[in-house]
Amino acid sequence: xxxxxxxxxxKKFISEERAKPGIKKxxxxxxxxxxxxxxxxxxxxxxMKGECTRTDxxxxxxxxxxxxxxxxxxDGYHRFILSLFxxxxxxxxxxxxxxxAQGRYGIAKPDERWYFDDDKEWKGLEDIPEEGTDLPNDYKxxxxxxxxx
Numbered sequence: 001x002x003x004x005x006x007x008x009x010x011k012k013f014i015s016e017e018r019a020k021p022g023i024k025k026x027x028x029x030x031x032x033x034x035x036x037x038x039x040x041x042x043x044x045x046x047x048m049k050g051e052c053t054r055t056d057x058x059x060x061x062x063x064x065x066x067x068x069x070x071x072x073x074x075d076g077y078h079r080f081i082l083s084l085f086x087x088x089x090x091x092x093x094x095x096x097x098x099x100x101a102q103g104r105y106g107i108a109k110p111d112e113r114w115y116f117d118d119d120k121e122w123k124g125l126e127d128i129p130e131e132g133t134d135l136p137n138d139y140k141x142x143x144x145x146x147x148x149x
Contacts, residue, residue: 022060022094022095022096022097023094023095023097024058024092024093024094024095025092025093025095026090026091026092026093027061027071027090027091027092027093028089028090028116029083029084029088029089029090029091029116029123030089030115030116030118031069031070031071032061032070032071032073032080032093032116033064033067033070033071033072033073033107033108033113033114033115034072034073034077034080034108034113034114035073035108035112035113035114036108036112036113036114036127036128037112038073038077039073039077039080039081039114039128040128041077042077042078042080042081043081043125043128045078046078046081046082047138052078052081052082055079057076057079057094058076058091058092058093058094059073059074059075059076059077059079059080059091059093059094060073060074060075060076060093060094060096061073061074061093061094061095061096062074062095062096062097062105063095063097064107065107071093071095072105072107072108074096074105081125081128084122084123084124084125085125085138087122087123089116089118089123114127114128
């Protein structure tokens with residue numbers, strides 16, 4: 001198999017999987033569970049490297065089995081970070097209930113989880129970066145670049 005044909009097959013697989021219907025729903029961010037490590041990596045990519053989101057798509061989540069009204073963030077960590085920087089507390093998500101999502105994405109273990117916190121100024125965003133990060137300056141940096149309004 002050539003690299004070109006492998007690439008075509010991969011693109012076809014991805015497009016088929018992304019075309020699977022999901023359930024669009026408005027959720028509060030307090031219903032979202034995210035991997036701390038993945039959220040930290042998205043934060044660092046967005047703020048430190050300037051590699052934020054390349055799409056306006058809704059974020060993808062999947063229901064967490066056995067946890068009522070809790071959803072694991074699957075895809076869209078950069079978009080989620082930007083939403084937190086805008087101090088949003090909710091948004092439209094795509095709930096993927098396919099077997100593919102259940103097999104591809106792992107549910108964060110309790111000690112790996114990040115939770116939205118409405119009582120904090122930055123809604124829990126302050127729990128993501130490494131110690132010594134200056135959220136107000138990071139926010140201003142993203143504003144100055146036009147990444148967030």
